[in-house]
Amino acid sequence: MMLKGNVQKLGHSVDTDVMVPGRYLSLLNPADIAKHIFEEVDPDFVQRVKPGDIIVAGENFGCGSGREQAPFGLKALGIGGIVAASFSRTFYRMSIDLGLPILESPEVAAAAVQGQAIEVDTASGRIQLDGTPYQAQPLPRFIQEIIDMGGVTEWVKQELARRQAAAHGDR
Known part of the structure; x- marks a missing residue:
């Protein structure tokens, strides 16, 4: 992607x-959740974000309580993905489950500046900041499939349909 x-x-x-x-x-x-993202610490965040923008953050992004509302709200706000030096494991898993693309790259986290143009290829792990290339670990193929389908719920529906079709084809 x-x-x-x-x-x-x-x-x-x-x-x-x-x-x-x-x-x-x-x-x-x-x-409704998206309207309140970061409102207590950065009241202008929601107005600043444009569809497709990518959050770039430091270490331990998504720490704290396991609030599924956080990745839900970010995705609904139009955040295209997140690149961070590292993620809380709970947030990482929730993001994948909800179809929010995330990649780890300490180099991009250190180099990026607010408002800079960014391109991310989740399949290859290639990231460009204003044309300067970086390489992150790409998402594994099965996680990429979940992201491409919009989250684990849709992936499970399609996998069940595929298995059901295969079972009926065997009769």
Whole structure:
């Protein structure tokens, strides 16, 4: 998957509790959650983000409580993907499950600046910042399939349909 946008630069240890303040955890619609992303620490974040923008952050992105609302809200806001030096394992898994592309690259995290043009190829791991190439570890093929299908729910539906079709073909 090829992603193109501008960098939304964040620091280290970006906490899910900061991404989505607790008073919004009862919201069920991801579009409603998206309206409140980072509102307590960066009230202009939602207005600054354009569809396809890519968050670039430091180490331990998504730490804190396992709030599924955080990747849901980021995706609904139009964030195309996230490149970070490292991710909390819970946030990493939730992002994959929801179809939000993420790659680890300490080099890109160190080099990127706010608003810079960025291109990310999740399949190959190639990243360009204003044309300067970087290489991240690409997503494994099965994770890439989940991302391409929009998340694990759709992947499971398609896998069950494929298996059902194969079973009926064997009769």
